[in-house]
Amino acid sequence: MTTTPRGPLDGDRLAGASDLTPDLTFELLAEAPSTNEVAAERARAGAHEGLVVVADHQSSGRGRLDRSWQTPPGTAVTFSLLLRPTVPPASWPWLPLLVGHNVAKAITALGYDASVKWPNDVLLADDKKVAGILVERVETPTGPAAIVGVGINVAMSAEELPVPTATSLAVAGPDVPDRTSVLLGVVAAVREGYDVWQAGGQRGTARLAASYRAQCATLGREVRVELPGAGELLGRATDIDDDGRLVVETAGGTERVGAGDVIHVRPVAT
Incomplete structure (x- = not known):
């Protein structure tokens, strides 16, 4: 099947990804007000780390600082990843930065020149924002969990962008990957970066800090x-x-x- 940037997310590919990577499970919803809210409900109900709640269309997304985040249907990737970090509480503030860093790495791997504005806005050329991230801590019966919400502008035209400081993959370049490919690449990068950080202890945080600084567009500004x-x-x-x-x-x-x-x-x- 040929997919297009504005085509529906491919449920079969997501199911196949769950089979190949047992540390990730995809739950695809046709529409949801907020994937973070759904993932938080799943976490409180006992869902395991690695659940990815994906909305083909998110109608009432939330960003950092209580901002709203909405996109036309078929134009964005919106998902929330459930994590249950075991790192010391003092290391938790690095999680939002880790996510932004790895989302930017995944978008770079797709052929774009991405960077991070502190703490975790992902930018393309001219400081235009292509992705936003909201990490929320949720208390559950089995301990605290982190809900990692990510929204990426994929197929929006220049006329559909909400503000002049925003951009999309479609605006940035002609060869736009389909939304399912963007989703799978970004989720895999975030999960891999998270696992390396978790396993690395203090050295893992030091390596993350060095990599983040190298990719951070804010430093020196x-x-x-x-x-x-x-x-x-x-x-x-x-x-x-x-x-x-x-x-x-x-x-x-x-x-x-x-x-x-x-x-x-x-x-x-x-």
């Missing part, structure tokens, strides 16, 4: 950081610290940001 609640920071992003926080050199000194909305305010100095 003049930034404006809009902080949760109120307030902002203006300065130069210089590093990611050992806890995954963004280090910003401001006129008043060094600040470390654990949460906030980063805006790149001018190109890297040359």
Whole structure:
């Protein structure tokens, strides 16, 4: 069967992927308000790590900082991966960065030049956002779980993009992979990166930090950081610290940001 970027997700291929990779199980829904909400329900009901809840169309998705995320039917990949991390609680803040890093790696493997804006927005050319990520902690009877929600703009035209700062794989290049291929490649990359990180202990986190820094488009940039609640920071992003926080050199000194909305305010100095 020939698939197209706007064609329906291929349930047979997803079922086959579940058979070949027992650490991943795909649940395909024709439509869902939010895959994160469905995955959280499954987690509380005892679902195992590796469940991937996929919506062919997500009608009321949520992004970071309580933003809404909606796309026309047939144009995006939207899924939530259930994970049950065993790393120490102090390492959990690295999980959103890990996901953004590996989503960007998967999109790069598809032939695009992807990078990450701290903490986990995936960018293509001209700092245009192609994918967003929302990681939520859920308490379950068997311990805490992480719900990793990912949304990728695949087949949206320029006219369908919600904001001028967004892009899609279709806008970025003519040879657009079908949505099922994008989904399988991204899920596999995230799961592989997560397994390596889990098994690596402190060294695994150190390797993740080094790889993330190399791919992070924010470092070396003049930034404006809009902080949760109120307030902002203006300065130069210089590093990611050992806890995954963004280090910003401001006129008043060094600040470390654990949460906030980063805006790149001018190109890297040359």
